[in-house]
Amino acid sequence: MDSEPRTPLEIHLVSAPDSPEFARFARALTRSSVVALDAEWKPVRRPQSAFPTVALLQLACRPAAAEEPAAVFLLDLSSVPLPSVWELLRDVLASPDVLKLGFRFKQDLIYLSSTFCAQGCDPGFDRVEPYIDIMGVHNILRQKQSGRKIAKVSKSLAAICEEILGYSLSKELQCSDWSQRPLTEEQKEYAARDALCLLEIFSVFQAKIINKGNCLNGDVVLHSDHMNLGLKEILKESETCSAIVRIKSFEALHIVRTTTAEFPHGIVTVDEASFRSSFRSTEPMNKALLLVVRRYGEKILLKESDRRPKASKKKGRKRSSLNSVSKEKRETFDEWEGPAPWDISTGGDGCPKFLCDVMVEGLAKHLRCVGIDAAIPHSKKPEPRELIAQAHKEKRVLLTRDAKLLKHEYLLHNQIYRVKSLLKNEQLLEVIEAFQLKISEDDLMSRCTKCNGRFIQKPLSTEEAVEAAKGFQRIPSCLFDKNLEFWQCMDCNQLYWEGTQYHNAVQKFIDVCKLNE
Structure with a gap:
C-alpha cells in the first residue's frame, strides 16, 4: 500500500571516461550549486589491516538553474580509471561554489581517499568544504519545530527520511556486495535514492529556514x-x-x-x-544558498591519523562458564528444533509470532508484508534481559543475527533463532522455511508495516479517508478521483491505499515467496 510519492529518478551510470555519461557528469558538476554525496563498498565483517575499497560513488546534483531537474550520477570506481576523475572530484569537494551534503560522510571520505591513494592518486582527498551534514539538518528542524533548544538525537537516514519526507527508505541492499559487476537495477535505484534523499531533505530544510528570502535567523542580507x-x-x-x-x-x-x-x-x-x-x-x-552556507556550513578535514586503519583492541578478559558456549553448541542453536511457543500442542494459539531485534529490524517489515505478526523491541537499544522478558511475555520467537545472544538459550528454550542470511528477501525465505510458515496471497499486505497492527475490517471511501486523515496524515489530491479503497491500521491509525506501490509490493512478495508456482 502506498505512502507519499517520491521524486522520479534520473540515474546516469558513469563507467568509462570516454562515454557520453562521463561528459554529462563533468558538465553537471560545473553547473551544480548543491551536490549530495554517498559511497558504497563491499561490507567487511571484522577490522581489517586496510580500509575497504570504495566501489561506487553517488553524486546527486542540483543545478544552479532552478528550472533544471536534479540528476544522480553513479560513478563506477571499479571501472573508471581513478586518475581520470581524481582532479575533477578534488575540485568539487573543495570548491567554494558548491555546497556538499552528506550523512556522516567523514568515514566515506576516508575510504574514498584511501581507494584513490592506492591507485597512485596521492594524497587522495583531505577536505570537503563547504559541507552540511543531514544529521545536523534534522536536529535543526526538530529544534525549530519545537521552538526551544532540545537535545540532539542520532537517527538513521531511513528514520530521518520517513520523518521529514514521509516515505520509507529501504536499506535492504546496504550490505550487498558492491564489488560485483554488473550492478543490478535494484542496486542502482537503492544507491541513487540514498543520495537523492539528501537533496530532498535539504530542500525542505532550506524552505523552512528562509523567511521570504530576506532574512535568516536575524542575519543581515545585502539587498x-x-x-x-x-x-x-x-x-x-x-x-x-x-x-x-x-x-x-x-x-x-x-x-x-x-x-x-x-x-x-x-x-x-x-x-x-x-x-x-x-x-x-x-x-x-x-x-x-550563500546565506545558508554562511550560517550552517562547516567542513570535513582529514588528519594524518584518520588515514591509518585503527587496530582492533582485544581485551584479555577471563571468560566465565556462562559466556564460554562451545562452537558445537552454537551450531546446534543455529538450527531450529522447536516446538515454537505458539504450537497448539504446547498450549499456543497456532499463530506464529516473532520478535526481531535491532540487527534484523528490516526483516520485521518483510514478515508483516506477508501477514506474519512481527514485533520489534520496545526500546531502541534493549538489553538482553529486556528482549528475553518481551519474548517470554508475548510468547514470541526471538530472531537475531547476534551470536552473543545465543548464550541465553538456556533462558529462551525454543524461543531464539539466529538468522544466517544478510538480505531481507533471503532472511524472509529462511524464516519461512525454518518454521514451515504457510503464506497465501490473501495474507499479503494484511498488516501495518509501521506498527504491526491489523487493518479495519471494511475499507474507507475517499471522503471517509480524508476525514480520518485530518491533522494526522496527508493524502495526495491526485488520488481523489481514482475511486480507491483506503485501509486504516487499528493501532496507529496510519492510512494505506491500494495504489501502484501496493500492487508492486504484492507482486514482489508473490515472486519472493514463489506463490504462483
Missing part, C-alpha cells in the same frame, strides 16, 4: 539596492553598521562573491581571483 552602494556607504546606515562589522573575515569573501554574482563584470580582488583559479569554472551560488 540589490545595497549592491549599488560602496561598503563605505553601507556602513553609514545605522541599521546595518553594527551587524556588518561583526561579520567574520572569511565571510567578507562571501560578500565579494555575492556582489560579483549580481554584477558579473564587477571588480574581483587579486585574492579572490587566485582563490578561484585553483578550481574549475563553476557557477556561483545564489544569495539564498
Whole structure:
C-alpha cells in the first residue's frame, strides 16, 4: 500500500571516461550549486589491516538553474580509471561554489581517499568544504519545530527520511556486495535514492529556514539596492553598521562573491581571483544558498591519523562458564528444533509470532508484508534481559543475527533463532522455511508495516479517508478521483491505499515467496 510519492529518478551510470555519461557528469558538476554525496563498498565483517575499497560513488546534483531537474550520477570506481576523475572530484569537494551534503560522510571520505591513494592518486582527498551534514539538518528542524533548544538525537537516514519526507527508505541492499559487476537495477535505484534523499531533505530544510528570502535567523542580507552602494556607504546606515562589522573575515569573501554574482563584470580582488583559479569554472551560488552556507556550513578535514586503519583492541578478559558456549553448541542453536511457543500442542494459539531485534529490524517489515505478526523491541537499544522478558511475555520467537545472544538459550528454550542470511528477501525465505510458515496471497499486505497492527475490517471511501486523515496524515489530491479503497491500521491509525506501490509490493512478495508456482 502506498505512502507519499517520491521524486522520479534520473540515474546516469558513469563507467568509462570516454562515454557520453562521463561528459554529462563533468558538465553537471560545473553547473551544480548543491551536490549530495554517498559511497558504497563491499561490507567487511571484522577490522581489517586496510580500509575497504570504495566501489561506487553517488553524486546527486542540483543545478544552479532552478528550472533544471536534479540528476544522480553513479560513478563506477571499479571501472573508471581513478586518475581520470581524481582532479575533477578534488575540485568539487573543495570548491567554494558548491555546497556538499552528506550523512556522516567523514568515514566515506576516508575510504574514498584511501581507494584513490592506492591507485597512485596521492594524497587522495583531505577536505570537503563547504559541507552540511543531514544529521545536523534534522536536529535543526526538530529544534525549530519545537521552538526551544532540545537535545540532539542520532537517527538513521531511513528514520530521518520517513520523518521529514514521509516515505520509507529501504536499506535492504546496504550490505550487498558492491564489488560485483554488473550492478543490478535494484542496486542502482537503492544507491541513487540514498543520495537523492539528501537533496530532498535539504530542500525542505532550506524552505523552512528562509523567511521570504530576506532574512535568516536575524542575519543581515545585502539587498540589490545595497549592491549599488560602496561598503563605505553601507556602513553609514545605522541599521546595518553594527551587524556588518561583526561579520567574520572569511565571510567578507562571501560578500565579494555575492556582489560579483549580481554584477558579473564587477571588480574581483587579486585574492579572490587566485582563490578561484585553483578550481574549475563553476557557477556561483545564489544569495539564498550563500546565506545558508554562511550560517550552517562547516567542513570535513582529514588528519594524518584518520588515514591509518585503527587496530582492533582485544581485551584479555577471563571468560566465565556462562559466556564460554562451545562452537558445537552454537551450531546446534543455529538450527531450529522447536516446538515454537505458539504450537497448539504446547498450549499456543497456532499463530506464529516473532520478535526481531535491532540487527534484523528490516526483516520485521518483510514478515508483516506477508501477514506474519512481527514485533520489534520496545526500546531502541534493549538489553538482553529486556528482549528475553518481551519474548517470554508475548510468547514470541526471538530472531537475531547476534551470536552473543545465543548464550541465553538456556533462558529462551525454543524461543531464539539466529538468522544466517544478510538480505531481507533471503532472511524472509529462511524464516519461512525454518518454521514451515504457510503464506497465501490473501495474507499479503494484511498488516501495518509501521506498527504491526491489523487493518479495519471494511475499507474507507475517499471522503471517509480524508476525514480520518485530518491533522494526522496527508493524502495526495491526485488520488481523489481514482475511486480507491483506503485501509486504516487499528493501532496507529496510519492510512494505506491500494495504489501502484501496493500492487508492486504484492507482486514482489508473490515472486519472493514463489506463490504462483
